[in-house]
Amino acid sequence: MRPNSIVIMGASGGGPRALNTIFANLPQLAGSIIIVQQMPKYINASFCESLAQLTDMNVIEASDEEPLKEGFVYIAPSEKHIQINKNRTIHLFDGDKVNWACPSVDVLMKSVEWEPPMRIIGVILSGLGNDGAEGIKHVKKIGGFTIAQDEASAAIYGMPKIAMETNQIDWQLTPEQIRLRLIHLVGRKQ
Amino acid sequence: MKYEVMIVDDEISVLHTVKALLDEANIPARTALSGRECLRELEKGFKGLILMDIVMPEMNGYETIQTILDKGYKKDILICLLTGQQTLESQMEQYQNYVLDYIKKPIDTKTLVKAVKQYLNYLKND
Numbered sequence: 001m002r003p004n005s006i007v008i009m010g011a012s013g014g015g016p017r018a019l020n021t022i023f024a025n026l027p028q029l030a031g032s033i034i035i036v037q038q039m040p041k042y043i044n045a046s047f048c049e050s051l052a053q054l055t056d057m058n059v060i061e062a063s064d065e066e067p068l069k070e071g072f073v074y075i076a077p078s079e080k081h082i083q084i085n086k087n088r089t090i091h092l093f094d095g096d097k098v099n100w101a102c103p104s105v106d107v108l109m110k111s112v113e114w115e116p117p118m119r120i121i122g123v124i125l126s127g128l129g130n131d132g133a134e135g136i137k138h139v140k141k142i143g144g145f146t147i148a149q150d151e152a153s154a155a156i157y158g159m160p161k162i163a164m165e166t167n168q169i170d171w172q173l174t175p176e177q178i179r180l181r182l183i184h185l186v187g188r189k190q
Numbered sequence: 191m192k193y194e195v196m197i198v199d200d201e202i203s204v205l206h207t208v209k210a211l212l213d214e215a216n217i218p219a220r221t222a223l224s225g226r227e228c229l230r231e232l233e234k235g236f237k238g239l240i241l242m243d244i245v246m247p248e249m250n251g252y253e254t255i256q257t258i259l260d261k262g263y264k265k266d267i268l269i270c271l272l273t274g275q276q277t278l279e280s281q282m283e284q285y286q287n288y289v290l291d292y293i294k295k296p297i298d299t300k301t302l303v304k305a306v307k308q309y310l311n312y313l314k315n316d
Contacts, residue, residue, distance in 0.1 A: 012286040100283040
C-alpha cells in the first residue's frame with residue numbers, strides 16, 4: 001500500500017548510533033523511510049540486517065525502480081545517488097559526489113514533491129559536513145516537517161548544525177524524541 | 191574470519207585504558223602507538239575495527255586514514271575516530287564514507303563497548 005508519508009533521514013559519522021536508538025522498538029509505521037547513511041559499500045547488507053533486528057518496520061537495501069511501500073525502510077546503497085520519482089518509486093544513479101557524498105541527502109530530499117495530504121519529513125542526524133542543508137530548505141518549501149539531531153547527543157554536530165543554520169528546522173531532538181515524533185507524525189500502520 | 195579491534199593512540203594511558211575496557215567485554219584488541227604502527231599491523235593482515243586518535247605526532251589520524259585508503263585497505267576494516275576536539279578539520283569530509291563514528295574523549299565505557307560490538311557485527315555479517 002502507498003505510504004501516507006515519506007521520511008528521509010541523512011547521516012554520516014555517528015549516524016548508526018543515532019539510528020539504533022530511533023529504530024529500537026519502532027513499530028510499523030504507515031509511511032516509508034529512506035535512509036542515507038555514509039558507510040563503506042561492503043557493510044551495506046549487514047547494516048540493513050542490523051537495523052532490521054531492532055524494528056517491526058521492514059528494512060531493505062533500496063533498489064532501482066522499487067515502489068515505496070508503507071511500513072518499509074529503504075537503505076540507500078553506497079556509491080550511488082538516490083532520488084524518489086514522483087513520490088512513488090526509487091531511482092538510483094551514478095553521479096559525482098555532492099557535498100563530498102554519494103549518496104547525497106540533498107539530492108534525495110530535493111527530489112520529493114509537494115503532494116498533500118502526503119507528509120514529507122526530513123531528518124538530519126549526526127555527521128560531518130553540510131549535506132542535507134539544501135534538502136531541508138526544499139522540504140520546508142514544499143510544506144514538509146524538518147528535524148535535526150541535538151548537539152548533546154550527536155557524535156559530530158556538523159550536519160545538524162548546518163541544518164539548524166538554515167532556520168528551517170522545526171524541531172531539534174534527541175534520537176529517542178525523534179522516534180516518538182515520527183510515530184506521532186506518521187502514525188502506525190493499520 | 192576473525193575480526194579484532196586495533197586502538198591507535200600515542201598516549202600509552204589511553205591504549206591501556208581502552209584495551210582494558212575491551213578485555214573486560216571479551217572483545218579481542220591490540221594496540222598501536224602511532225599511525226605507522228597501525229599501518230604495520232594492517233600489512234601483517236589486521237582485519238577489524240580501528241579506533242584511531244586524531245592528534246598524533248609524525249602522522250596524525252587524518253594522514254593515517256589517507257595512507258590506509260591509498261594502500262587499498264578498503265575492505266574488512268572500519269574506522270572510528272577518538273576525538274577530544276570540538277570541531278574537526280574540513281578535510282575529514284572526504285573520508286566520511288570510511289569513518290563510521292566519532293567517540294569523544296574522555297571515553298564513556300558503555301558508549302564505547304556498545305559501539306564497538308555493533309561495528310564488529312557489521313563486519314561479521316558481511
